[in-house]
Amino acid sequence: MPDMLPFLRLTERAEKGTRAALYLSVGLGTGLVSLLILATLLVSVALVAVAGAGLIVLPVHLSLVRRWADAERRRTGSFLGRVIPPRHRPLPAGFGARLRATLLDTVTLREVAWLVWQAVAGVALGLIGMVALVGVPSTLLQTALWWMAPDGEPATLALRPVSDWPSALLLGAVQFTVLSALLLWGARPLARLHATVAAALLGRSRVDRLAERVETLSHTRAGALDAHAAELRRIERDLHDGTQARLVALAMRLGLARSRIDEDPEQAARLLAEAQSGAEEAMTELRQVIRTIYPPVLSDRGLVGAVEALAARSVVPATVSVDDLGAVPASVEATAYHLVAEALTNVAKHAEASRAEISLSRIGGWLRIAVTDDGRGGVEEGSGTGVGGMRRRVAALDGEFTVVSPAGGPTRVEALLPCGS
Amino acid sequence: MRVVIVEDSAVLAEGLNLLLSTSGFEVVATVDQAAPFLKIVEEGGTDAAVVDIRLPPTFRDEGVQAALAARRLVPGLPVLVFSQYVEQVYARELLSDGRGGVGYLLKDRVSRVGDFIDALKRVAAGGTAIDPDVIGQLLVRRDSPLTRLTAREREVLEQMAQGLSNAEIAAKLVVTERAVHKHIGNIFAKLDLDPGDSGHRRVRAVLTYLDA
Known part of the structure; x- marks a missing residue:
C-alpha cells in the first residue's frame, strides 16, 4: 500500500522524536542534579585548600561522581544503542592509594567536564525537550480552552494574546505547526548532539582505551595460549586413547581372522564381526572428537x-x-x-x-x-x-x-x- | 537398477562402487560434484542416487542442495544422502517435498552392508531411510510429544522412521505383526495423527508433527 507509506514514516518519526524528547527531558533532571554535585564538589576542593578535612570528603565525593556518571553511561548508551563501557579500573585498597588513584585517573577529569556539560547543556536542551514533549497536547488544550482565561490576563498562543475564536484557531494552528516540527524534526538532532558529546566525555579516551587494551590483551593472550595448548592436549589424548587404540585393536582382529580363516572359519567370522563393530565405535568416537574441534554444522x-x-x-x-x-x-x-x-x-x-x-x-x-x-x-x-x-x-x-x-x-x-x- | 554415485573422496567412491556393483546395482556414473550429477539426472535413465553431503567446491552442504535440485528436475527421484554427521534440520529439508524416496544416513551405516543395501532399495522403491541418530535427536526434547510414548512404542516409531515395514519391524523387535500394528495405532493416536498411511508418509507425518 504505497499511500500508507508517508503516514507510516510520520508515525515512526513521531515515535523517534518522542523518544528523543523524553531523553532530553530526563536530562533536565540529571542536569540539575549534576549542577548540585558540581557545586558541592567545588566546596570539597575549597575545603582541601583551607583545611585537611576536605581530603576525607573529596574521595567520597568523587566516588559519587563515578556512580552518577555510570548511571548516565547506561542512559546515554541505551539511547544511542551502543555500549558505553564503564572505564574505571577497580580502586586499590588503602586510603592514600585510593585517593591517589582517583585523583590521577584522567577519567575523573573527563567526568568533571561531563558534569559541566550536563549542568549547562543538559538543562538548556532539557527545557527544549520538555517543550517538544508537552507542546503538542498542551497547544490543543490551550486552543480549545482559551476562553477560560481570566479577564485582563488573556491566554497567549504563539506568543500573542487571544481574544476570539478565529484568532485562537489561527494562532493555535501556528503554534501547533511549530511545536510539532520541533518534536518531529528538532528533538532528535538535539538529543543526538547531547548524547554524542556526553558519550565522548564518558567513554574512554584514546590513550585510556589503548592502555587498557594492552593490559587486557597481554592478560587474555596468555590465557588464550594456555587454553589453546590445553585444548590441543585434550584432542591428542582423545585421538590417542580412543580412536587410535580402537584402530589398533581392529587391525589385530583382522590379522587374526585372516590367519584363522582356514583352520577355524567360525572363529574368523566372529573376529570379523568384532572388527566391524570396533570400526563403528571408532567412527562414532571420531565424530564426537571432531564436533568438539570445530562443529561440522557450523x-x-x-x-x-x-x-x-x-x-x-x-x-x-x-x-x-x-x-x-x-x-x-x-x-x-x-x-x-x-x-x-x-x-x-x-x-x-x-x-x-x-x-x-x-x-x-x-x-x-x-x-x-x-x-x-x-x-x-x-x-x-x-x-x-x-x-x-x-x-x-x-x-x-x-x-x-x-x-x-x-x-x-x-x-x-x-x-x-x-x-x- | 541404475545408480549414480556423487562422492568426492576417491577411496569412498571406489568402495561404494564395489559394494553396489557386487549387490546387483548398475553404477552408471561416479561424479564428485553437483553440476555433472544434475546433468546426468537431467539426461534421464537414473533410478537412484547416492550423494555425499560435503562436496567441492566449498565442502559445506552441497550434497543436500544437489539432492533437492535433482528432485526438482525429476520429482520423486530416489536419493540417499549420507554424511559423517547427521542433523535433524537436514532430514527435515530433504523430506519437505513430501514425496518419499529419501534416505539420510550416517556414513558409518555403509559398514553394515546388508542394512545399507536394504535402505537403498527401500529408498529406490519410494520409501524412506532416516538414520536412527536423527530420531534419537528428536527424542531428547522435553516438550516433544514423543514423551507420551512408551519405550516400546518409541522403538517401533524409530524403526518406522527408518522406513521398515510392519513385518520387518515385527521381525526386528521379535514380536508379532499384530502387536506392531497395535503399537502403531497407539502412536498415531497419541500423536494425533491420521492413521492408515504407510511407508514414507508415516515418517513425514512424524517429522512434520515434530517440526511444529
Missing part, C-alpha cells in the same frame, strides 16, 4: 544455521531470534556456538526451565549472544555449572561476559564478542 551452515540446529536438538524447548549479524570471524563463530551449546546444556541440567530463548545480534563491532531461561535462577559460578568455562572462552577472545541469575529466576547469560571492526 562450517556447513554458518553461525545462524548451527545455532538453529542446536535449538532444534535442545532438551528444553528453545527459540532463536537473530538480527543482521554482518561478517563474523570464524573463531568468534566457534566460541559463540560453544557458548550457546554450553548454556543450553546448563539450562537442561540445572535450571528446571520450561523454555529458553537464544538471541544473536550485532552492536557495532560486537556480536552479542544472550541465552535466557525461565528457570529457578540462582546460578553461581564455580558450582560446576560450566559458567567458569564459558567465561574463559569469552575472555580468550577479549570479550565481555555476564550472568544475571537472581534466585527464583530468570537466568540470562550474555556475552559480547569483538568482531574486529
Whole structure:
C-alpha cells in the first residue's frame, strides 16, 4: 500500500522524536542534579585548600561522581544503542592509594567536564525537550480552552494574546505547526548532539582505551595460549586413547581372522564381526572428537544455521531470534556456538526451565549472544555449572561476559564478542 | 537398477562402487560434484542416487542442495544422502517435498552392508531411510510429544522412521505383526495423527508433527 507509506514514516518519526524528547527531558533532571554535585564538589576542593578535612570528603565525593556518571553511561548508551563501557579500573585498597588513584585517573577529569556539560547543556536542551514533549497536547488544550482565561490576563498562543475564536484557531494552528516540527524534526538532532558529546566525555579516551587494551590483551593472550595448548592436549589424548587404540585393536582382529580363516572359519567370522563393530565405535568416537574441534554444522551452515540446529536438538524447548549479524570471524563463530551449546546444556541440567530463548545480534563491532531461561535462577559460578568455562572462552577472545541469575529466576547469560571492526 | 554415485573422496567412491556393483546395482556414473550429477539426472535413465553431503567446491552442504535440485528436475527421484554427521534440520529439508524416496544416513551405516543395501532399495522403491541418530535427536526434547510414548512404542516409531515395514519391524523387535500394528495405532493416536498411511508418509507425518 504505497499511500500508507508517508503516514507510516510520520508515525515512526513521531515515535523517534518522542523518544528523543523524553531523553532530553530526563536530562533536565540529571542536569540539575549534576549542577548540585558540581557545586558541592567545588566546596570539597575549597575545603582541601583551607583545611585537611576536605581530603576525607573529596574521595567520597568523587566516588559519587563515578556512580552518577555510570548511571548516565547506561542512559546515554541505551539511547544511542551502543555500549558505553564503564572505564574505571577497580580502586586499590588503602586510603592514600585510593585517593591517589582517583585523583590521577584522567577519567575523573573527563567526568568533571561531563558534569559541566550536563549542568549547562543538559538543562538548556532539557527545557527544549520538555517543550517538544508537552507542546503538542498542551497547544490543543490551550486552543480549545482559551476562553477560560481570566479577564485582563488573556491566554497567549504563539506568543500573542487571544481574544476570539478565529484568532485562537489561527494562532493555535501556528503554534501547533511549530511545536510539532520541533518534536518531529528538532528533538532528535538535539538529543543526538547531547548524547554524542556526553558519550565522548564518558567513554574512554584514546590513550585510556589503548592502555587498557594492552593490559587486557597481554592478560587474555596468555590465557588464550594456555587454553589453546590445553585444548590441543585434550584432542591428542582423545585421538590417542580412543580412536587410535580402537584402530589398533581392529587391525589385530583382522590379522587374526585372516590367519584363522582356514583352520577355524567360525572363529574368523566372529573376529570379523568384532572388527566391524570396533570400526563403528571408532567412527562414532571420531565424530564426537571432531564436533568438539570445530562443529561440522557450523562450517556447513554458518553461525545462524548451527545455532538453529542446536535449538532444534535442545532438551528444553528453545527459540532463536537473530538480527543482521554482518561478517563474523570464524573463531568468534566457534566460541559463540560453544557458548550457546554450553548454556543450553546448563539450562537442561540445572535450571528446571520450561523454555529458553537464544538471541544473536550485532552492536557495532560486537556480536552479542544472550541465552535466557525461565528457570529457578540462582546460578553461581564455580558450582560446576560450566559458567567458569564459558567465561574463559569469552575472555580468550577479549570479550565481555555476564550472568544475571537472581534466585527464583530468570537466568540470562550474555556475552559480547569483538568482531574486529 | 541404475545408480549414480556423487562422492568426492576417491577411496569412498571406489568402495561404494564395489559394494553396489557386487549387490546387483548398475553404477552408471561416479561424479564428485553437483553440476555433472544434475546433468546426468537431467539426461534421464537414473533410478537412484547416492550423494555425499560435503562436496567441492566449498565442502559445506552441497550434497543436500544437489539432492533437492535433482528432485526438482525429476520429482520423486530416489536419493540417499549420507554424511559423517547427521542433523535433524537436514532430514527435515530433504523430506519437505513430501514425496518419499529419501534416505539420510550416517556414513558409518555403509559398514553394515546388508542394512545399507536394504535402505537403498527401500529408498529406490519410494520409501524412506532416516538414520536412527536423527530420531534419537528428536527424542531428547522435553516438550516433544514423543514423551507420551512408551519405550516400546518409541522403538517401533524409530524403526518406522527408518522406513521398515510392519513385518520387518515385527521381525526386528521379535514380536508379532499384530502387536506392531497395535503399537502403531497407539502412536498415531497419541500423536494425533491420521492413521492408515504407510511407508514414507508415516515418517513425514512424524517429522512434520515434530517440526511444529
